[in-house]
Amino acid sequence: MPTAPQIAGSADAYRKIKDGILALRYQPGQKLSEAKLAAELKVGRSPVRSALARLERDGWVVVLPQSGTFVRDFSAGEIAAMCELRLLLESHAARVAAQRVSGDELATLRGQFETLKARGVENHFEQFLALDDQFHGMVYRAADNPLITRILLNLRDQIHWVRVANAALPGRVEASLNEMDHVLDAMERRDAEAAAQAMQLHIGNIAFSYDVAPVEGHKKAASAG
Known part of the structure; x- marks a missing residue:
């Protein structure tokens, strides 16, 4: 023993x-x-x-x-499946969170976004990853759906790996920050549908960056954007 x-x-x-x-x-x-x-x-x-x-x-x-x-590397199929799951769950979570998240939490996150943009996100990779985790965590909490949270937390490490690997791709750090900024902007306006569409675009673009087939929800969001 x-x-x-x-x-x-x-x-x-x-x-x-x-x-x-x-x-x-x-x-x-x-x-x-x-x-x-x-x-x-x-x-x-x-x-x-x-x-x-x-x-x-x-x-x-x-x-x-x-x-x-x-x-181990994740296959394109595994990344596509993970993105599909995230697109379905996180776009719904963003829709609900836009109506429930507190103004104080939005203001705190907005301040951190603006600080990182002013510093130049490409030169502050670790800070971007921390903000990325905080941003998605805020959406999960504000949506207040224990089942969605449990599913996403069970995949937390795999999702984190995909986020880090995606952010390491050329141009994706700045693009991801801008995509999340659109979600945050919609939440600040309490526009639930815009928040859901912005989240769809954000996660769908992760799939595109890996050359995996986009899911239907991302096609619809892209055509609407």
């Missing part, structure tokens, strides 16, 4: 390696070496081995016999 320190060490290694995958420090397709990870994390190879086994079970790495352990 593993001891308590061994379990804690494995959990810590798991979290740090997974954080590296989510932040793209470990790129899709990159080979992960037990020895290098152990040296990087300043732990023994045993907790790293346990962490990699758990990451394989959770679908974040793949183990190829005779080749090694590699960071």
